Amino acid sequence: MKENIVQMKSYAFAIKIVNTFKVLQQDSKEFVLSKQLLRAGTSIGANIEEAIGGQSRKDFFAKLTIAYKEARETKYWIRLLTDTKYLDKETSRILLEDIEELLGIIGSIQKTIRNS
Template identity: 70%
Template sequence: MKKDNVLQQKSFAFAVRIVNLYRYLNEKKKEYVLSKQLLRAGTSIGANVEEAIGGQSEKDFFAKLTIAYKEARETHYWLRLLTATNYLTNEEGQSVLEDTDELLRIIGSIQKTIKQRNS
């Protein structure tokens, strides 16, 4: 049941990247509001993956995974906004967006598998 290997590792690495991006936006770009939203959403993905792994049932696992998916969608939004407002270059934004998209695909795939198995 545990899909902790790839998703756990990638969501943790992504959180580290988001923390570093938050620092960059604060220190170099003097952006404090949008970056805080990005920090909360981007680090929440991995936290919810960890909670999913520790879930007491498949239903609990699926619920936490759904929250992780929603947080990844929100992260995607903040990254697009930071790029559109020139706090991130297109290259910087695209690079992190690709990582976000990868997490969304992995989480979505796990959700789809669980739904198919339970229908």
Template identity: 75%
Template sequence: MKKDNIIQIKSYNFAIRIVELYKDLNVNKREFILSKQLLRSGTSIGANIEEAIGGQSRKDFYAKLTISYKEARESHYWIRLLKDTNYLSQEQYDSLIFDIEELLKIIGSIQKTIRNS
């Protein structure tokens, strides 16, 4: 992993947090459905970033980045829903929302740069 690729690093670290949250929700709260949805979307962000980085063309890069953005939007939804159904504490929610909104801003900015160049 490149040391200076901030979106790659942040999306990977977010995926780790999501995997840990998924394990916690399954074991301690016996919640399986919503957490599985978040696991899929939250880990997909970084996977699609990786695919974008390895893309064969600019168009391929942009397409995978767009998928990452959509997965981040979906993760944002599941985090809010888990909070509003009392599966996440306010502290967990605040931290996860901060991270996912940061990812959305970064991905959105990269998309905008590509569109405008």
């Protein structure tokens, strides 16, 4: 079976988000924004998984679009948590690099589907 890069990267990103969530909850006692980050950040991979199992090309594209939107939302929460000093600069940098990469991959897949 061929490796699926977006599937692997979104899963690895979800693990980073879960670990970040745990730190925010335990160390910073941040309980509201961290839940938003957890929900959006783990939803990316879940929607990619649903897209892969989609029943049609249209279903695949719809789920991929949701994954893209969740990635945009995740980027927002990362930036907000950084600017409010809940996330340190290094953690933020790593997460933002990862989310930009995922946005690029998902966007490229969407463009390929639209143009075919």
